[in-house]
Amino acid sequence: MGSKSEVEGKPPHEEIEALQETIRHHEYQYYVLDRPEITDSEYDVLIRRLQKLENDHPELVTLDSPTRRVGGKAREGFVKAAHSSPMLSLDNALDERELREFDRRVREGLKDSPLTYVTELKMDGLSLATRYRNGIFAQALTRGDGLTGEDVTENARTIRSLPLSARNQIREFEVRGETVMNRRAFEALNARREEQALSRFANPRNAAAGSLRVLEPSITASRRLDFYAYMLLVDGRPPFASHWETLDWLERHGFKVNLRRQRCESIDQVIEFCREWEAKREELPYEIDGVVVKVDSIAAQEKLGYTAKAPRWAIAFKYAARQAVTKVEGIEVQVGRTGALTPVAHLTPVAVSGVMVARATLHNEDEIERLGLKIGDLVIVERSGDVIPRIVRVQEQGSYRKPFQMPKECPVCGGKVVREDGEAASRCINTNCPARLKESLLHFASRSVMNIDGMGEAIVDQLVDLGMVHSVADIYELQVEKLLEMDRLGPKSASNLKRNIDKSRLNRLPRVIQALGIRFVGERTSVLLAEHFGSLDKIAKATEEELQQADEIGPRIAQSIALFFKEGRNRELVERLRAAQVSFEYQTRKKPAGPLQGLTFVLTGTLSGLSREEAKARIEAAGGKVSAAVSKKTNFVVAGAEAGSKLDKALSLNISVIDEEKLLEMLK
Secondary structure (H helix, E strand, O other): OOOHHHHOOOOHHHHHHHHHHHHHHHHHHHHHOOOOOOOHHHHHHHHHHHHHHHHHOHHHOOOOOHHHHHOOOOOOOOOEEEOOOOOOOOOEEOOHHHHHHHHHHHHHHOOOOOOOEEEEEEEOOEEEEEEEEOOEEEEEEEOOOOOEEEEOHHHHOOOOOOOOEOOOOOOEEEEEEEEEOOHHHHHHHHHHHHHOOOOOOOOHHHHHHHHHOOOOHHHHHHOOOEEEEEEEEEOOEOOOOEHHHHHHHHHHOOOOOOOOEEEEOOHHHHHHHHHHHHHHHHHOOOOEEEEEEEEOEHHHHHHHOEOOOOEOOEEEEEOOOOEEEEEEEEEEEEEOOOOEEEEEEEEEEEEEOOEEEEEEEOOOHHHHHHHOOOEOOEEEEEEEOOEEEEEEEEEEOOOOOEOOOOOOEOOOOOOEEEOOOOOOOEEEOOOOOOOOHHHHHHHHHOOOOOOOOOOOHHHHHHHHHOOOOOOHHHHHHOOHHHHOOOOOOOHHHHHHHHHHHHHHHHOOHHHHHHHOOOOOOOHHHHHHHHHHHOEHHHHHHOOHHHHOOOOOOOHHHHHHHHHHHHOHHHHHHHHHHHHOOOOOEOOOOOOOOOOOOOOEEEEEOEOOOOOHHHHHHHHHHOOOEEOOOOOOOOOEEEEOEOOOHHHHHHHHOOOEEEOHHHHHHHHO
16 A cells, blocks of 8 residues: 555645545554554554645545544533334353254244354444445444434544445445454553542443443543444345355455354354354453354345344353352452552462462452452452453351451552542552552653653663662663663663753753652643742642642642652652752743633533634633633633533532633633
8 A cells, every 4th residue: 555655745635535545554454454564653654644634625624534533522412313223132042052942943933944054252342333324434323222322423433443434336334243342452441540540440341331432532532442343234134145245245345343253054063163262262352251143144034033122043142151159368469550559369279261260359448348358258259351350249258257458558668558538549659669660660751751762661671670770760870881781772772861861850840740650640730730839849848728729739639749748758759859950940931911811711512613622722822721620710611502511510500601702702
């Protein structure tokens, strides 16, 4: 396919078309086939070039452009729409006897006509119906009650394995499939949620459903979802003679179709397929809970028909639950890379799905309380893929029970352990705790923070593993001679890294504040703190009440900052950074004066003449501030069409609500 160099220089419309085709090809190779042909950075170059061309020539933007993946506005709620034909659930077969009984009923219904089945892995996700008009993705509906579903079009548009364009001779068609989150993406999402003091998703299916139904498409885009197609409908019915033909057509037209499927001439072959994948299910990158068995012939499907709730020509063979009963012998606490303390149960070893299980995660104190669990209890433990096993419930209280208590000091470094109000997790707040040191270093050196180019994961691993760094501040004492002791770091690379470390001392105070890794203190909050206080020392000495005087600093953030600076090891880190001559002072910039000076606005709904970005820019240029959430500090809520919960909250707090016309008057 064409590269950037091959398409530049053409007229804009030709270059845009060529870039779109090239990007679609690479998205298909990466997200559908898992066979990338270019690097992520090369892909980003193509996307940025296309974005620039489309910004310069908005009249040439098409609905199926790859740049439209995250083009929708945040929604105040989901509307419902009717399905073209019912999305029915399947009857279940819980063992091989019930599967053979299904086969008997099918053969009786078809009067022993020739019969072929198609077996497909039953993916544990969220069913989705996607509609295409003139080959362009137009709408996506969740299953809902089977007759109507929620319109999640803008969110579904962000799923990279769902084609935005599937041009063919069929004018309008519908593709149904399963939206799933693979195991790696699931664990990464839960790790991020723990960092943000949010509850974990219980399983990938819940995570996929939650991700597809958030009201902000950019959030959906940040969580890697996959769409696996399994049905094609035209005017509400299959267009081909067999289900297998449908799957082949979908695959040819760019849809991701599960490769683990098979045509079976007998129920014995079906059962063999089910047995094979039950044994191999742990090897899959996603969760499955069984196998879907369908009669291949569409004519035979129509002859067999439906019951009130399910087709007679298909059944879901459900695998047995992967659970066992065992005893909790003890509970230890592990410290994660973000400082979160996680209780882990030590179990009497027990076989679950052929694997010996001796540990299970308990997540946090609230989970232990919810389970009513104490050491010595008999529990049901469940194994789910390659994720650490979890305890489902207490089966029987032990004869000798010992309650669990979260330690007050970190078991790794001895630092203070805190559990902030409203949080589920207890945390070690020592930035230099060995359990979280690598993560602290990576955060400190990242491009948007201290921007130490060359200090990536491989270098950080060696610095810590070789004992060269025990604190974030130690990086300023590294010498080129010491850096040369590391693998794959030659004289030039070592000199460049040392130069970049030294250069980072000159970063402005907001970057230094962010680099400390204080919970809830990101890039914007760091700027607001620097502008309000003017120095790191003043921030460190401020009380929670004084911290809340800064813009957008609420009680939760203020408490987190105060707790950080109360920890002696963190104060020691600050002093060492001072000794390294890292910048602690900030020249406060004057805020622009204007008619909206000192006023805080919240935008909700759709404005007719301004985009949200334009409205935000004009308010800030006039001296005002735009906040994402309504609070008592809000002066005005600007409500457009389809305003929702933010408007309701403004009314409940007696905050002034204005329309776009009034805002424009205030901006004059």
